[in-house]
Structure formats: structure tokens, C-alpha cells
Amino acid sequence: MRRRLADRALLAGSWVSTGIILAAVLVLVGYLASRGGGALGLRLLFGDADPLAAITGRQPVFGGIWPALAGTCALVLVASCLAIPVGVASGVYLSEYASHRLQIILGFGVDLLASIPSIVMGLFGFTLIIFLRRTILPGANTSLILAAGCLAVLVLPGISRATYNSLAGLPDSLRLTGAGIGLTRWQSVTRVLIPAGSRGILSGCILGIGRAAEDTAVILLTGVVATSGLPRGLTEKFEALPFRIYVLASEHRDRAELDEGFGCALVLLLLTAALFACAFWLQRSFERKWSR
Amino acid sequence: MNGATRRARRERWLEGSLLLAALASACAVLLILAFLVYFSLPLFRPGAIAGILSGRWQPVGGEFGILPMLAGSLLIASLALAIAFPLALGVCAFVQGLGPPALARPVLAAVHFMTSIPTIVYSFVSVILLVPALRSAFAGRGGFSILTASLVLSVLILPTIVLLVHASWSGLGPSVRMTCAALGLSRTQEIFRVLVPVSSRSLVVAAILALGRALGDTMVSLLLAGNSPQWPSSILDSARTLTAHIAMVLAVDSQSPAYLSIFSSGLILLLVTASLTLAVRWIQSAAGRRRR
Numbered sequence: 004m005r006r007r008l009a010d011r012a013l014l015a016g017s018w019v020s021t022g023i024i025l026a027a028v029l030v031l032v033g034y035l036a037s038r039g040g041g042a043l044g045l046r047l048l049f050g051d052a053d054p055l056a057a058i059t060g061r062q063p064v065f066g067g068i069w070p071a072l073a074g075t076c077a078l079v080l081v082a083s084c085l086a087i088p089v090g091v092a093s094g095v096y097l098s099e100y101a102s103h104r105l106q107i108i109l110g111f112g113v114d115l116l117a118s119i120p121s122i123v124m125g126l127f128g129f130t131l132i133i134f135l136r137r138t139i140l141p142g143a144n145t146s147l148i149l150a151a152g153c154l155a156v157l158v159l160p161g162i163s164r165a166t167y168n169s170l171a172g173l174p175d176s177l178r179l180t181g182a183g184i185g186l187t188r189w190q191s192v193t194r195v196l197i198p199a200g201s202r203g204i205l206s207g208c209i210l211g212i213g214r215a216a217e218d219t220a221v222i223l224l225t226g227v228v229a230t231s232g233l234p235r236g237l238t239e240k241f242e243a244l245p246f247r248i249y250v251l252a253s254e255h256r257d258r259a260e261l262d263e264g265f266g267c268a269l270v271l272l273l274l275t276a277a278l279f280a281c282a283f284w285l286q287r288s289f290e291r292k293w294s295r
Numbered sequence: 296m297n298g299a300t301r302r303a304r305r306e307r308w309l310e311g312s313l314l315l316a317a318l319a320s321a322c323a324v325l326l327i328l329a330f331l332v333y334f335s336l337p338l339f340r341p342g343a344i345a346g347i348l349s350g351r352w353q354p355v356g357g358e359f360g361i362l363p364m365l366a367g368s369l370l371i372a373s374l375a376l377a378i379a380f381p382l383a384l385g386v387c388a389f390v391q392g393l394g395p396p397a398l399a400r401p402v403l404a405a406v407h408f409m410t411s412i413p414t415i416v417y418s419f420v421s422v423i424l425l426v427p428a429l430r431s432a433f434a435g436r437g438g439f440s441i442l443t444a445s446l447v448l449s450v451l452i453l454p455t456i457v458l459l460v461h462a463s464w465s466g467l468g469p470s471v472r473m474t475c476a477a478l479g480l481s482r483t484q485e486i487f488r489v490l491v492p493v494s495s496r497s498l499v500v501a502a503i504l505a506l507g508r509a510l511g512d513t514m515v516s517l518l519l520a521g522n523s524p525q526w527p528s529s530i531l532d533s534a535r536t537l538t539a540h541i542a543m544v545l546a547v548d549s550q551s552p553a554y555l556s557i558f559s560s561g562l563i564l565l566l567v568t569a570s571l572t573l574a575v576r577w578i579q580s581a582a583g584r585r586r587r
Contacts, residue, residue, distance in 0.1 A: 010483040017393040020385025021402060027450055028405055031412070031420050092316035100310055101317065111576060112321025118572040119327065119565060120511025122538045126561040129545065130330045156323055163320050187302065189309050217413035220513035223542055245415045252419045252518055261423070268416045279411030 039269030094166025125224030145226030165207020
């Protein structure tokens with residue numbers, strides 16, 4: 004009898020906790036969609052400026068999120084150019100070249116890097132600038148390239164892990180086939196293994212891009228500002244969507260700014276959700292293809 | 296012969312550059328550690344370390360102790376874990392068969408979707424929705440508080456726990472299910488009396504990783520915990536975490552002793568998250584040894 008009661012309680016607990024979590028997500032997304040959905044539109048992006056003139060940068064944008072959106076895109080682009088080649092190469096080495104011992108040691112280093120909080124990564128960028136100023140580059144300052152570099156280090160371990168997992172999950176028959184038809188190791192990696200694992204690798208890269216787009220703590224310490232206009236160069240300050248949301252969350256003055264915050268948050272959520280959906284779908288189709 | 300040596304040299308060269316990428320990914324953490332240690336060096340003068348590790352933060356009085364922030368970090372993160380862990384187990388049990396099988400996939404999809412929601416979006420919506428709600432629930436107290444930050448963080452870390460535990464339980468697979476069915480156990484008994492004890496290592500690993508995520512998060516506590524640098528005496532009090540402390544001190548650009556405290560905060564965060572990763576490694580390798 005008592006056991007029956009405990010069973011019931013656990014069953015109820017399981018339903019209740021699932022209900023709580025689903026409700027939390029639904030409230031979050033529903034509220035964001037209802038408040039932010041109304042704000043979506045050209046006005047949210049460009050404020051009072053003429054859209055065409057704003058896109059080309061001939062007219063500055065006030066009260067619109069276009070500069071922040073452009074800043075985030077620039078950040079993500081530069082960060083991916085830095086992180087993806089190194090991350091994929093390191094994953095390939097760990098999976099296809101490294102001895103078992105090296106796999107464990109280097110793999111642990113990558114895991115450690117993955118565990119570093121993003122604010123510490125930002126702090127690293129900040130100390131790097133102080134260091135450069137004291138030594139070889141007195142004019143160095145926090146900027147787009149610094150922020151993108153730190154974001155790249157932040158997402159690097161994820162890309163490396165995803166590449167490793169995708170390649171290590173491939174059947175050994177593929178490796179034997181490569182060797183059997185007389186391919187060198189490099190040829191076998193680039194012509195057989197990477198193409199076979201491409202969907203998994205791509206999925207990891209897209210997740211990394213999403214992480215770089217949403218992170219706030221890193222850019223907070225490495226050169227983001229509230230108003231800079233469109234990103235003008237690698238060594239300039241920049242705006243970014245997550246920082247815009249942070250500013251509006253901590254100091255919105257009126258209803259209009261709050262609405263802008265909701266619109267901005269919705270845009271960022273749509274961006275990361277779309278990236279995530281791509282990554283999820285790629286990973287699924289990769290696993291389905293090689294599950295046998 | 297000549298072609299063969301050239302090809303061999305090319306192979307070696309390519310392998311070398313892959314190794315370089317792997318070394319860079321694995322040793323980046325050492326570089327970051329070196330920078331933080333270098334900038335914390337002034338701490339190792341007599342008197343300075345006692346100042347940093349004192350329990351008071353009063354810049355006006357020249358006191359720069361960061362222990363209250365360490366306490367804030369630990370308290371908020373462990374409270375978040377205490378809320379998230381039972382909920383996550385409930386969700387896992389629901390997905391594993393306590394709920395209707397038709398709902399298992401949608402619930403898992405929702406949890407996957409949660410991982411793509413940016414931290415700053417969670418924080419923004421919570422500032423608008425949760426803070427006023429808690430303030431009215433606790434008669435004016437508890438708006439920007441430890442409780443608020445922990446509640447939001449628990450939602451943030453829940454997917455980590457659910458996905459890891461779910462993977463572990465699914466990996467145990469049909470053999471456990473068959474055995475339990477043959478013994479005449481109910482689904483509830485199977486999950487809470489067999490799966491939970493058998494997968495205890497994975498549960499601990501999931502909890503550690505989630506704790507690391509909670510400790511490393513900046514935006515939630517920066518926007519929701521109130522940031523007052525004092526020893527917390529109740530969960531309705533405002534508190535400041537180490538991560539938020541770094542962001543706040545750098546935002547107001549104050550001078551050297553306060554600066555010093557952010558480098559040591561970063562160092563502490565790095566060492567704590569690294570030891571959590573080490574603990575996970577240790578548990579997993581112990582599990583591997585036992586299996587053999």
C-alpha cells in the first residue's frame with residue numbers, strides 16, 4: 004500500500020515537473036511573440052531613417068536595431084572565419100592522427116577550454132589588450148576583431164568536439180576502404196571521411212555560430228558600445244543585438260524602448276532558433292545515415 | 296621515387312599543421328590561465344591577498360574583499376541546481392515512459408529547443424515578467440534577488456541535465472526494460488529503483504556539468520540578482536556573483552585595487568570550472584576502468 008502511494012507520488016511529480024517546464028517555455032515564447040511580434044517591422048530595424056540609405060550607411064539610424072544586427076552579423080562572420088578552420092582541423096587530428104595517449108591529453112585540454120565561462124573569455128581579451136598596450140602596440144584598444152577572436156576561442160572547443168565525434172562515429176570500413184584503394188591518409192581524410200561526416204561537422208559549426216551570436220558576456224568586456232552606427236572596421240567599436248537587449252533591459256526609459264527590447268529579443272531568438280533548427284536537422288540526418 | 300618522397304613530405308607537412316591546430320585548441324586554456332595569473336600577480340604581495348580574501352567590499356573605505364561574491368556565486372548556482380535537478384529527473388521519467396509515449400518526442404523537442412534560447416532573452420523576459428511577480432508575492436521583497444536569479448538559471452541548466460540523463464537511460468536500453476518487466480516491476484519502480492541507481496554516475500556528471508554552467512553564467516545574475524556586494528542572509532536578498540562582479544567593475548572603469556579584484560575573480564572562476572571538468576573526467580575514467 005505504501006509502495007503504491009510512493010509510485011503515485013513519483014508519477015504525479017513527473018507530470019508536474021514536465022508541466023512546469025513546458026509552461027515556462029510557452030509563457031516565455033508566447034509573451035515574447037505577442038509583445039515583440041507587434042514591434043517587428045521596418046520601424047524596428049531602421050527607426051525613422053530611410054531603409055535604403057540606412058542599409059548602405061549613408062544615413063545614421065536612431066531608435067532602430069539595424070546597426071546592432073549588422074554588428075552581430077559581422078562578429079559572427081569574423082569569429083567563424085577564425086574558429087571553424089582551427090576547430091575542424093583540431094577535430095580531424097584528434098580523431099584520425101593522434102595516438103590514444105595524445106587523444107586523451109589533448110582532448111582534456113579541449114574539454115577544459117569548453118568549460119571556461121564566457122565572462123572569463125572576455126576578461127582574457129581585456130587583459131590581452133592591456134598587455135599589448137604595455138608591450139608592442141600602445142594604440143591597441145578593444146574592438147571588433149578582439150571580440151570576434153575571443154568568441155572564436157569560446158566556440159572553438161564545441162566545433163572541435165563535433166568534428167571529432169562525427170569522424171569517430173564513422174564505420175571503420177570507410178577507413179579500410181580508403182587504405183585499400185591506395186589513398187594516402189590525407190586523401191582518405193579529405194576525400195572519404197570528411198565528406199561522409201560533413202553533416203555532423205556542419206551541424207557543430209552552426210551550433211558554434213549560434214553560440215557566438217547570442218553571447219553577451221564576452222563582447223561586454225571586449226568593445227561593444229551602445230551607439231556606434233554600422234561596424235566600420237575590424238579595429239573599431241561595434242554594436243550587437245545581445246548587448247542592445249541588455250541595455251534595454253537594464254535601463255529602458257519608456258514604453259517605446261521596452262517594445263524595442265521585445266522586438267530585439269524576438270529577432271535574436273528567431274535567429275538562434277533558426278540556426279539551431281538547421282543544426283538539429285543536419286545532425287539527425289547524419290545519425291540516421293550512419294546508424295547502421 | 297621522387298614523387299613518392301614529395302608526397303610523403305606533403306603528408307607530413309599537412310599532419311603537422313593539423314597537429315598545430317589541435318595543440319592550439321588544447322593549450323589555449325594554458326594561455327588564458329597564464330594571463331590571469333600574470334595580472335593577479337600584484338596580489339602576492341604581503342597584505343594584498345588578505346585584502347582580496349577579506350569578507351568586505353567597500354571601495355570607498357579601501358576594502359576590496361571578493362568573498363561575498365564567491366558566496367553569492369555558490370549560493371545562486373547551487374540553489375539553481377537544487378531546483379533544476381528534481382525537475383529534470385521528472386522530465387526524464389516522463390519521457391522514459393511515465394507520460395504517454397505520444398508526448399515523449401514533443402517534450403524532448405521542446406527541451407532541445409530550450410538549449411537554443413539565448414541567455415539574454417531569458418534574462419530580459421524575466422526582468423519584465425518574473426521580477427514584478429515575485430515582488431508582489433513576497434510583499435515588496437525578492438524582486439531582484441538570489442531566488443529570482445536561481446529560478447531563471449534553473450530553467451537555463453535544465454536541458455543540460457535532461458539531455459545527458461536521457462542519453463544515459465536510453466543507452467541502458469531494452470535489456471534493463473526486459474529484466475524489469477520480467478521481475479514484474481512497474482514503470483515507476485523501474486525508473487526510480489533501477490535506472491536511477493544504475494546510472495548514478497551519469498546523474499552526478501550531469502549535475503556537475505549543470506553546476507558549472509550555472510556558476511559561469513553572467514547575464515542572468517547581472518540582470519536579476521540585484522548585484523549588491525554583501526553577504527547574503529536570505530534567498531530574498533540581493534547578491535552579486537563573481538561573474539557579475541567582473542562585468543560591473545569593468546563597466547564603471549574604476550582604478551587599480553578594484554581592477555585587481557576582477558583578475559582574481561576571473562582566476563577563481565577558471566579554477567573552479569576547471570576542477571569541475573577534472574571531476575567529470577575522473578568519474579568517467581573510473582567508470583571506464585570498472586567496466587573493464
